[in-house]
Amino acid sequence: MIRVALLSRWHVHADDYAREASEHPSIQLTTVWDEDPARGKRWADELNVDFENSLEFILARDDVDAVIVDTPTSMHKEVIIAAAKAKKHIFSEKVLALTEKDCEDIFSAVEEHNVSLMLSLPRLNDPTYLYAENAVQDGLLGDVTSIRCRLEHGGALATKSHPNGWLPTHFFNKEQCGGGALIDLGAHPIYLTNRFGGQAVSVYAEMNAFTNRAVDDHSTVIVRYASGATATIEAGFIASKSPFILELHGTKGSILVEERTLRIQSTELEEEGWITPDLPEQAASAMDQWVEEILTGTKPRITKEDMRVLTRINEAAIASSKTAKRVSLNSEAHASV
Template sequence: MIRVALLSKWHVHAVDYAREASENPAIHISKVWDEDIERGKMWAEELGVPFDDDLEHVVSDPEIDGVIVTSPTNVHKEIILAAANHGKHIYTEKVLSFSKEDDEEIFSSMENAGVNFMISLPRLTSDYYLYAQRIIDDGVLGTVNMIRCRVAHNGAVSNENHPNGWLPDRFFDMDQCGGGTLIDLGAHPIYLANRLAGRPKAVSARLQSLMGRGVDDHSVATVEYESGILAVLESSFVSSGSPFQLEIYGTEGTLMVEGSEVRIKSSTHGMNEWTYPDLPASIHSPMQQWVGEILNQEEPTIKKDDALQLTAVNEAAALSHKHNKRITME
């Protein structure tokens, strides 16, 4: 049994992770901490567990084995370092931090402490990603040269119940979030493209604000990879009815994902009409993988490098927009 503390209800997915943890027989939610004391107390009461407003007390508690971090991103480093220094296993929402240097410090601390780490990059466990990766690895599309991926919603669009949109105001706090739509929703296209295309080498990005709320609410990043692949990665808080899209183009075929529909044209599947292939089963979720590594030493599929390269692309994209130029990666 892994006894965990939930660290903050700040993120919109905090409730989802608490639900998944409570439904996992290998996890016991033992405590809640939140930088917002009233919010934390209410959450702890809902979950029927104690609330503690002292972070150091929580992470030093010998009755706690691990932490689930869904705090503001700007305090990820502080919280994770504190937890790792007390030997707690770490599960965190993306992104890990705002800079690759901070990522490296976090990983150094966790490796020195010998704790297990997982970052929530759930689309790397999905059936369509697993199929796309297999198709690329098997050379079915020939030489892949272009990827386009889009994740968008209308969270900043006014509606009857929410004049500023349904996304919480705190998601427009530049200090806490480090950005807007690209660092949040854009994380999904970034980590998918990084996996499918290889190591990124340069980024050009525009982070635009339609609503003028202090962060980007619609963005695009063009990422150049060492493999020669170009990726166009889009995200938005101001798009209604926009489906998830993943497009992969090669010299011998095209793979299209729209919503849950996957279709392919290739020299082996036929070029005249779309084929709708059978997809592999999804694999264990990030949280299940975290538990499997802690309890059974099972190798997770989501790795340190996924977190590092996600941060690196976001950091380069922010610099590209700020300085209006292409940013090369170290």
């Protein structure tokens, strides 16, 4: 049994991870810490577990083998490295950190202290992604030439019940989040296109604040890859009815995904025109992969490279938006204008 402490209820998905952990046969929730003690105490009472007021003390507890980190993104590096040094396994909400250098520091601590690190990148486990990944690897699209991925909701839009939008106010706090729509919701299109595109060589970004927040509420990013392919990534908080869209186009075919539906057309298939294929089963969740690595050493499908390059693209996009210029990524993966 893996005894787990919950570190912060700041993120909107914190309750989801607490629920998944509490229902997992190999996890036991033991205690809660929060940078906001009042919020943490309420959460601990709801879950009927201990509340610990000190991060140092909670990481020193013998009944804590692992932690789930849902602090503000700006605190990830400090909290995750402290957990690694205390030899606690770590599960965290995306993104891992605000800079690639911070990611590398986290990886060094995790490797030095031999603990498992998992980041929740759920769309890598979705049947539509799994089918598309296999189709690309099997050559059904030929050489991938362009990618488009869009994910948007209306969390920043005023409604009768939520005049400031349904996202919590702190999701527009630049200091805590490091950004807005792109660094949060845009993480999903970024890590998906990274998988399909390969090595990114340049990034150009437009970040807009339609609702006049301090952070972007809609962003568009163009990524160019070493293969010659390009990707258009769109993310926002200002479209209430926008579906998830993934398009993959290549020299021999295309894949179109809308929400959970996938169609493919390929010169490599016997069928003419668009077909709707059978999809594989849902892959193990990030939490299941994390638990399996802790218990058996099984290598997760979600990798440190997924985590690293997600932050790399975000960091370059911010630099591009500030300068209104395309940002090149050199061989050492640091952005330069």
